[in-house]
Amino acid sequence: MTDQLTTDPSKPAQRMRAGSMTLTLAPWIIAAVAMMVMPLVFTNNSALTIMNQMSITIIFALAYNMLLGQGGMLSFGHAVYAGVGGFACMHIMNMSDFFESIPLVILPVFGGLFGMGLALIVGSFSTRSAGTVFAMISLGVGELIAACSVIIVAFFGGEEGISGDRTYAQPFFGVEFLQQIEVYYLTAAWVIISAALMYLWSRTPVGRMANAVRDNPERAEFLGYSARWVRYYSFVASGFFAGVAGGLFAINYEILTEENLNTASSGVILLVTFLGGVGFFFGPIIGAIAFTLLQTVLSLSTELWAFYAGTLFLATVMFFPGGLAGLIMMHVPAFKLGKASQLIVPYLKTLLPGAIGLLGAAALVEMTFHFRHAATGDDEMTIFWTTFNSHDVLPWIIAGAITLIGLGIARATAPSLKDAWNEANTAGGAS
Amino acid sequence: MSTPALELSGLKKSFGKAEIIRGIDLSIGKAERHAIIGPNGAGKSTLFNLITARFPATAGTVKLHGENLAGLEPYQINRKGLSRSFQITNIFPAMTVFENVRCALLWAQGYRYSFWDLVNRKRDLTEGAEAILDQINLLERRNLPAGTLSYAEQRALEIGITIAGGADVIMLDEPTAGMSHSETDYITDLIMKVTEGKTLVMVEHDMGVVFGLADRISVLVYGEIIATGKPEDVRGDPKVQEAYLGAALEAEH
Numbered sequence: 262m263t264d265q266l267t268t269d270p271s272k273p274a275q276r277m278r279a280g281s282m283t284l285t286l287a288p289w290i291i292a293a294v295a296m297m298v299m300p301l302v303f304t305n306n307s308a309l310t311i312m313n314q315m316s317i318t319i320i321f322a323l324a325y326n327m328l329l330g331q332g333g334m335l336s337f338g339h340a341v342y343a344g345v346g347g348f349a350c351m352h353i354m355n356m357s358d359f360f361e362s363i364p365l366v367i368l369p370v371f372g373g374l375f376g377m378g379l380a381l382i383v384g385s386f387s388t389r390s391a392g393t394v395f396a397m398i399s400l401g402v403g404e405l406i407a408a409c410s411v412i413i414v415a416f417f418g419g420e421e422g423i424s425g426d427r428t429y430a431q432p433f434f435g436v437e438f439l440q441q442i443e444v445y446y447l448t449a450a451w452v453i454i455s456a457a458l459m460y461l462w463s464r465t466p467v468g469r470m471a472n473a474v475r476d477n478p479e480r481a482e483f484l485g486y487s488a489r490w491v492r493y494y495s496f497v498a499s500g501f502f503a504g505v506a507g508g509l510f511a512i513n514y515e516i517l518t519e520e521n522l523n524t525a526s527s528g529v530i531l532l533v534t535f536l537g538g539v540g541f542f543f544g545p546i547i548g549a550i551a552f553t554l555l556q557t558v559l560s561l562s563t564e565l566w567a568f569y570a571g572t573l574f575l576a577t578v579m580f581f582p583g584g585l586a587g588l589i590m591m592h593v594p595a596f597k598l599g600k601a602s603q604l605i606v607p608y609l610k611t612l613l614p615g616a617i618g619l620l621g622a623a624a625l626v627e628m629t630f631h632f633r634h635a636a637t638g639d640d641e642m643t644i645f646w647t648t649f650n651s652h653d654v655l656p657w658i659i660a661g662a663i664t665l666i667g668l669g670i671a672r673a674t675a676p677s678l679k680d681a682w683n684e685a686n687t688a689g690g691a692s
Numbered sequence: 693m694s695t696p697a698l699e700l701s702g703l704k705k706s707f708g709k710a711e712i713i714r715g716i717d718l719s720i721g722k723a724e725r726h727a728i729i730g731p732n733g734a735g736k737s738t739l740f741n742l743i744t745a746r747f748p749a750t751a752g753t754v755k756l757h758g759e760n761l762a763g764l765e766p767y768q769i770n771r772k773g774l775s776r777s778f779q780i781t782n783i784f785p786a787m788t789v790f791e792n793v794r795c796a797l798l799w800a801q802g803y804r805y806s807f808w809d810l811v812n813r814k815r816d817l818t819e820g821a822e823a824i825l826d827q828i829n830l831l832e833r834r835n836l837p838a839g840t841l842s843y844a845e846q847r848a849l850e851i852g853i854t855i856a857g858g859a860d861v862i863m864l865d866e867p868t869a870g871m872s873h874s875e876t877d878y879i880t881d882l883i884m885k886v887t888e889g890k891t892l893v894m895v896e897h898d899m900g901v902v903f904g905l906a907d908r909i910s911v912l913v914y915g916e917i918i919a920t921g922k923p924e925d926v927r928g929d930p931k932v933q934e935a936y937l938g939a940a941l942e943a944e945h
Contacts, residue, residue, distance in 0.1 A: 464810045466803035473795045476784040482766040483744070483776055485799030485857060494805055 288543075289457060296449040300442055309441045310513075315553040316452040317509045322534045322545035323459050324502035329531070330539030331463060332495040333475030334388070335396045337527055338403020339503055344522025345379050345406070346372030346504025348416060348423065350511040357429035364433045369451055369508035376504020380497045388492035391478065395492075403524050410519040422518030425511065438512075448509050455502055460542055462498060471495045532574050538584025547585045565630060569623070600685040607681035611674045618667020620645070624660040695758040697722045697861050697891040698743070698774075703752035705735075705742055712738050714915035715752070720908075722860075725892040727902045730912035731936050736895040737779055739912065740865050743893075744776050745769055756861065771799065775859035779866050779895075781846045783853065785839030789830055792838050792849060793821040796856035820856070827886055828852040844875040848882060861891045868898050880904055903927075911936060 299312060321343055328334040350372045353360045363371070387398040410417035417423070427438050436443050462468045470491045473481045478488035511517055520526060529552075537548020552570070559566040581588055595601040624644055631642045631651045640650045649656045696719040705713040712735045720726045728736050741747045743754050745766050754761045756774055764772075784792050794811065797820050803809055811817055825831040828848045833841060838849055847867060854862060867883060868876045880901050883892070896902050902909060903923050910920040911932050919929045926932055 461810065462807060464812055466798045466806045466809060466811060468807065469791065469795055469811055470798065472787055472791070473784050476786050477782060479746075479766075480778075480782045480784065480853070481795075483770050484796050484853070485767055485770045487765065487767045490805060494807065498807070 289453070292456075293453050296453065297446075300445055306441050309445050311553060311557045313441075313445055313448050313509075313513050314557065315550055316448045317506050317513065318530075318533060318549035318553055319452055319546050320455045320509065321503055321506035321530055322537065322549045323456055323542075324499045324506065325530050325534045326539055326542075326545045327459060327462070327471075327495050327499040327502070329534055330541075330544065331468070331475065332391075332471045332492055332499075334391050334492060334496070335399075335531075337396055337400040337524065337531070338406075339399070339499070339530055340524075340526035341403050341406045341522045342376040342380055342500040342503035343507035343510065344517065344526070345507065346374075346376035347507030347511040347517045347521055348418075349375035349504075350508040351423050351425045351515075351517055352416070354425035354427060354429045354511070354515075355423070357426075361430055363430060365427055365430050365438050365512065366433050366447055366450075368430075368512060369505045372506075372508020372511065373501040373504040376507060377497055377501035380500020380503075384493050384496035384500070388496050389489055391475075391488075391492065399527075400524070403522075403527050407519060407523040410522065417519065418517075420519065422516055422521075424516040427512050427515055444513055448513065451505065451509055455505055456546070459498075459502060463542060467491060467494045532570075536574060536577050536584055538586030538588075540583055541586040541590060544584050544586030547589075551585060563627065565626065568626070595682075595685040598685070598688055603685045604681055607674070607678040611671050611678045614667045614669075614674070615671030616667075618664050618669075618671060621660050621663030621665075621667055625657070625664060628656065628660060694722065696720055696755075697724070697757060698893065699755040699758070700743070701753050701755075703739075703742060703754065704750045705738055705747065706750045712915050713742060713749075716912075716915075716917055718910060718917060718920065720891060720893060722891055723889055725887065725894070725905055725907045727894045727896055727906035727909045728912055729896065729899075729902055729909060729936070734912045735915045736912055737865060740776065740863060740893075740895060744774065744863065770857065770859065773859045774861045774863065775854045775857055776863035777850045777854045777865055777867065779869065781843070781850055783838045783846055783850055785837065787838060788835050789838050789841065789849060790821055790825065790834040793824045793852055793856055794818075796853040797821055797824075800857040824852045824856050828882060844871055844878065847871070847879060851879070851882060851886060855886045855890075859890075861893065862887055863893045865895050866897060867894065868896065868901050876901060 296316075300309060303309070303312070321339075324343075325336070325339050328336050328339070346369075350368050353363065353368060353371055383398075383402050387395055387402065411419055427444070438444055438447065463471075470481060470484075470486050471494075473484070474486070474488045474491045481488050481491065507517075507521070510521065533548045533552045534545045535548070536552060537546065538544030555566060555570050555573070559569060563569075577584055583590070592601060592604075595604060627644050628642070628651050635642065635651070640652045641648055642651045643649075698718075698720040700716050700718045703713055703716040704711065716739065728739065730736055738747070742749045743761075745761060745764055749762075756769070756772055759772065761769055761772075784795065787795070794817050797817055798804075798811075801814075801816055801820065803811075803814075803817075822831065822834075825834055828851060830841075830845060830849060830852065833845065838846065841849060851864065851867065854864065864883065868879050871879065876898060883894075883905060892905075894902075894905065896905075906923060908921060909923055909926045910917050911926060911929075912918075913935045918935060919926050919932045921929070
């Protein structure tokens, strides 16, 4: 899904085109098949819920990256468009007398249209410039509409939000969407459609010019394009897909509150997108999967999951600004040189002790938390399948030692990993 | 004489109290290669920015093919057939070389704000971009991020972007600044080749380039044109000798 055009003048044009077509389609087919098979592997309802949440986050993060990664617009209020789309869908569900004939499967389109409608209005003045002005306007509008949710109770339902029933419509070819699994497949279909449309969008003239305007708005203007209009188009399209995500949220959870459009939610989607990597189309997809797993699975085992998510985000911003997708793509040259396997052993030598050291650090964090917050008399705690008394000294010494030794080994072996990395990325060489 | 390609009359620009451009009248004919020279701080780049509406003029008019450009945005001026490069290299560094040129073709090929055409499927874009890349000798570098090219290559790419839209008035702001001798010769040949039959307006310091390329030269000193004419006339003009050219020519040799 990179921009590389695989052209080789020696090959006939026809073959080249067919070859690049299969290459482009392959990831989509794999993704579609994987999504179809997933419920057979993870059968319980909570897994389905997690996967639905993942899917919704994927659409939302991809929509967000149309602004951030492709258009160079940093928004602090994008949850508003998803939220408004979701609320609109909820109202449609609740007015089943009128809308009975709209099947549930196309309801997200209406979420999209409402998100887009709001984006049409807000974008008309916010996309005048990128950078700080855009960011500040997005923040202001975000706060404004979040505040409206307690004022305009008829639409937003005040503090308790509004709820609905997704079985409002006539069954769609006999499917009533009572079962979680039916909703899963509905959501999955929407992820594939939305992601494909957003990918295709990035290949159109206005999608290409979004990159040009991001890189250098002034130069883009001397190519005949108004930077403002290019931004506006991206913004409106992004509002549409955010609204689709909101509609799917409404279908899945059947309740929406102010939380769905407040600044905190807008912050989360920024975090998700950046974690995945803004430089590649598939970055936000990875970010959405990783973040949802962190949020759902990690939150089962620790109350401090947000602390770890925040740490991960900071580490990404500081050390891997390309995000998880950037980390993956970093290895492409080594693969092309056929030298990627040379990295396995050095990686194990550095990353394994590093990971153990970090787990030790996490244990220290958990023990501190338990020491401070556990009820009096409840001194026992369990981490990593080990139960001990957090008021004893020995566990602290052990966790501290693991941290220091693990990180120490990682640090000591880092130079040889660096050498191996340089070697693996150099053509030719001794080995 | 038919309508000039570019006509400036009474053009003035002040920043606060400082008058940088002090009334310029200049007419540049179709398919003419015109160079604007002058000492540092004479207002050459400001003049460029006035013509392309990067700054609004304090007074006076700019006409492109007889049409007044007052009040137009840069992108609207570009659509009327005027394209420019910048003194500081101004490309899209994160995009590939090919993508840089292809984006420069989009508007002129009529794609505008299309969100239904897929650019990879469009033969006219691919072939058009390849033709330009061939002209500027960057065909083999097509898949590299433009920011990784050498300085001279980036300047060549910028010229490619500038001409790609098919504009008939091309403005180049110091295209050979900071280049070695061989690079300068290379870029001069390139400019000669790609501006064939087009109107070229160029700001340039290198007198070798100026006298090699220009049909006519204007000398700009302190915001005023003190002489305009054929290279040999300008070279012999005592006013020019005194104000600028003598010193510049000596520095060349």
